[in-house]
Amino acid sequence: MNSHLLSIIVAAPAIAALFVMLTPQTAKLAIRVWSLIGATISFAGSLVAIRSYDTALGGLQRVEDYPLVPSMGVHLKLAVDGWGGPLLVLTGVILFAGVLASWTVKTRDREFFVLLLVLTAGVFGVFVSQDLLVFFLFYEIAVLPMYVLIGIWGSSHKVPPKGPFKFVWKLFDIGGKQYAAMKLTLMLLVGSAAIMAALFVMYLKAGGTTFDLGVLGATKYDRQTQIVVFPLVWLGFGTLAGVFPFHTWSPDGHASAPTAVSMLHAGVLMKLGAFGVMRIGMVILPEGARFWVPVVGAVAAINVLYGAFAAMSQTDLKYIIAYSSVSHMGIVMLGAATLTPAGWNGAVFQMVAHGIMTGLFFALVGLVYERAHTRAILKMGGFANVMPAVAAFFTLGCLSSLGLPGTAGFVSEFMVFLGAWKSGHYLWAIPGVLGAFVTAIYVLRATRTIFWGEGPSHDFHELSDPKKTEWGALVILGAGLVILGFWPRLILDYIEPGSVEHLGKVLAPVATLARLP
């Protein structure tokens, strides 16, 4: 059982990054091929990891344990559980599609791919690490390259503001990529500081000998500690998950980031936040979680509706998608807050579903932006005449985001609403369902504005359907949405044991846990 598969998955992008670094700047194709090889190895590895996961057995599998700092009890302990597997695959998919989608990056492409790969290595690491300190380390590796990626390769000021308050934009350089990168990094670092504080409390209160998640999870912290520490974890990781009101880095950050970075960030990194809240916060601090879930759920419900309404008012395509991410991450947190198997399955499923969906969206937006050179939807119109495939995939993404049955979005949203209803917090389900309706309003409005109508105006003459590698990215992501929508058990069978196991720890003192629902 003890192969090195997980190490390979984590290390492959990092090693590929090394190779890319050693490739001359002029060897454009070699740079991309190396990146693609790294991505492919990780993707394939993650598929193997999930296929070979024994759902009947459950628990941690493929455990790899290397002592890192023995004096402090830090171990590089990697293992895959029911949640880790699907999320690994998600990361693999998005990385693979992201590399394909950024095939045409022109400026400093070598450095771009290096950072992209390093970032992904961090993401893979988070999903498999079973040691809190290593988890945190990988988390930071995943978060920090974002600053450079947005600051250098991002785009600025695509849709100038209107109205009496535009001086505020000038004052702060809102919409500028440096502003976005700085805000994103600072906010996430403040979150990291909170996590770090929580981490040390957990470590020391557990005896200060190990960071092993299993051991920490088995530790009985006193109620007071849990109640104090849980909000730190929730808000710390929650900042990355876009929890209201700490979500404001997300629209600016995602709007300014280059295509592949938006894909990875909205598609995978935001999930790290939610994953952290559930895996670290709720599982290790069950009593704190039970104390705080009414707040967590209420805030998540706000997120869903607030993000959807805010998205409706945007005229910048990337801002629309970014706000929709805020809204959809609210569904993840809502599912987490229900503390029911259905809700947790829904939350993790939504991480995957939204990851693929938003990856698809950002890939499409990047594609449109590259050809139209604008992100202002009011200037667009009739694009479906010249880029029908893009329009089709965009519509598919829209349908998934409004929770259409037959797409992945429905399964997760439905499970989350069901969990919310079953958990007795009826009020949470209402904004959730309403949010799906509001989503329908703004995504279809955007689709109509951009793609429908008479042919595009004469300002646009480079519009065309996807090129070779871009097709690859779109087809993989689009197919993922539909396949998961029709056959959710493909990953649900893995998520479910994970949820039941973790939830068992959260609810164990309260009641014996029944199986679903």
Next chain:
Amino acid sequence: MTLSHVLMLASALFCVGVYGLLTRRQAIAILLSVELMANAANLVFIAMSRFRGGVTGQVFALFSLAITVAEVAVGLALVILLYRSHADTRVDLASELKQ
């Protein structure tokens, strides 16, 4: 001659060095003042060794001497660099890094 006399002398020398540091502007003059202060400190080390016993004070003084020499060497090199780029050795002219 008691320990306190030596310490008083060292303090006085140190303060003279401080005065030089405060009023001087030429890099080399500042270096000279710093030497003065370092010397005062060394004096305290040796006095302690002599009045309180033990050899450690002298050892420290020797280390400090060597380090002072190193400091002077590097300091002078910097002064020369400064001179080369500014044709002057007044420290407050080297203010490119100060926005």
Next chain:
Amino acid sequence: MMKSIAFGAIAAVMLATGLMVVSSKNLVRAALWLGAMLLGTAVLYAIMDASFLASVQVLLYVGGVITLMIFGVMITRKHEGLEVPAETMRPSRAMAVSALLFLALAAAVDKTEGLEQELLPAPPTTADLGRAFLVEHVLAFEVLSVLLLGTIVGAIVLARRRDLGAAVGLFPATPPMPTGSVAPTDEEPGSKVAA
């Protein structure tokens, strides 16, 4: 008793020379005054039976450092004698500050118990010193030697001409100057004087 008288005399000389160091307008003279003061220190060391240190002081400081200083002054000697600019502190205020510091230190010395102590009968010998160096503090000794080596290399590199640095690969070559102007040399320093 003899030592007390000698101490008093030497202390007076040191203070006087020290004041000359900080007040002399001419840098060469200041450096020479410093040499005198350091010599006085060496004498004081000798009075306190630290003969090895006294000799090191004379050799290293007076012989080496002061020479180096004077070289430095002479190499960079160009704007000698300009009046003290406004950015530094006025001498009166500086004097007040140093006097304050002296008062504080003196008060501290005065208040501290057990400083009214005479000389010990048996001072440490040079042999003790050598043993301490090579037995107890040998690691620090070695580290110090590395530091000195580094200093020598560093000082050379810093003071060297830039293009030489580029030649050995330590610094990137400076881009060629734009049209016309002659590249700056040691003799004619660059034109980058700050405004």
Next chain:
Amino acid sequence: MTPPVLYALVALWTPAIAALLLAILYPLRKKGQPAAVVAILGSLVSLGAAITLFTDRLHDDATHRLVVPWIGSGASTIAEVGVHVDGVSASMLVVVTLVATCVQVFSIGYMHDEPPEAYGRYFTYHALFLFSMNLLVVAPNILQLFAGWELVGVTSYLLIGFYFKKPSAARAAVKAFWVTKFADMGLLFGLLVLFAASGTFGWEPTLSPPVATAVTLLFFLAVVGKSAQFPLHVWLPDAMEGPTPVSALLHAATMVAAGVFLVVRANPLFEQAPITRSIMLGLGAATALFAALLALVQTDIKKTLAYSTCSQLGYMVAALGAGSMLGGFFHLTTHAFFKALLFLAAGSAIHAVHSNEITDMGGLAKRMPLTATAFSVGALALAGVPGLSGFFSKDLVLESVEGKLGNVPYAVLMLTAFLTAFYMGKVVFVAFFGKPSGEKAAHAHESGPSMSGPLVVLMVPTVVAGYFGATFAKVQGEPYHFAFGAGPATASALGLAGIGLAYAVYGRGPRAAVPAPIAMIDRVAKTRAVNRVYEWGFRNVTLVLADGLAFIDRYVVDGLINLLGWGAIEGGRKLRPIQTGLAPDYVLAVVLGVVGLAVWAVFGSWR
């Protein structure tokens, strides 16, 4: 796997395979004609399987089921999918596949002028629609029904917006989706409540009365949206922006009937909720009358038919509200046939005249005899003329409503029957008789075989379906008896009177003067009051809320963050002068520090 299950699976999956092939194989879709062949082959196989299944039902009344876990597995299964074969699904499957096949064949000719790529896209949507509708029909639980329900909504959206270059089509598509999606929230909530109360998504569980009322009311909200009942009917007339065959299939015969089908399917639940049923009866009757009044004043042939559809769906809902599952379902079936026939015939006329306006037609009966016959037969069936299918089913509806709620719905529906006959008569007389009103109408000619064929095929059930009421009832396992009593006689008389009045008013063709009462209704209708309420709500509530929240997000929530950043920068700027870069200043600071420490060390001990 029993044979009925197999037939159902075949009926379900052949259109799905066709849709998948067309979606993936771009060359096939781009060519156009091959796409039509693939889609129609799928529909034909599906139709065959459906008919086999239906005939099988005649001598087998057992229920056949095959389900697999969908969400979750094993003990943790939340939802299952599969097929459920009984009389209801078998009958509906036949209706859906038959109409769909006819419409697709008709489309070969109707869509002939489209560029090949659009042609292929059109048939892809059709195949996808048939799959979604079948998914809904054979659903073993309401969750799968919901899935199919939403999918047909999407295909409807895609098909209404088929001419996506037309801004009006784009608006209509989005509007249809929004309105139905809004209503679908009811279904979603209903499912949540149902599952929380019973642990299943089936339609059989026995619930406590308040829960049953809540669940059925929530379901009924979805029905109101999907079946275009007042006040959510606004999307249906706009949906006529789609190609006419689409209107025939989705917005007349099958998709809009899905709402009625849901009630038929979930009849066991609705039986537990008398309050919901009363509301349904009232709302159904009101919609029937309201839509009929609006139909009176339309001059667009498709919009007339659209309002007529609303009106007839009102009949069905009223019947279901009155507790007659058979009445609603039978009317659904016959209505599907004759309304599809009407739409296709109208499409044929539109294709010839290139206009939707009946005032642009006139005298088409001479030049397009088959189309005129088909339309007239359909209109007569709709008007409830004895002997045609509409007569039987409408009587069943009226019979069930009789005596309920103080006979008000009964009277309303009777009046509606009269109005129906009147406006259908108007369309027939204006469009097909009299003199041609223009060049186009004068030179119109009969459509080709692919278009006239389906008309002939659909005419058959339109005429004869009424006589198979007993068979239909047997398949559903419901009692059936038909007696030509006072009620049916009155209805028929009113229908004939309506036709007669229409002839009196419009018999002279398109240029007939508009009677005063109709002109008055026209003025009221032109205010578009219901639409304007929604538009006002969207502009002044939803959008204002959205803008407000976006403003708050940008300037209040984000403003606080920016304020923090601004504070840090300004603070740094204020503190920066301390760092002068001058050694004396730092020395001064050190000295002062040392002095302070010394003072503390010396005088601190005094304490």
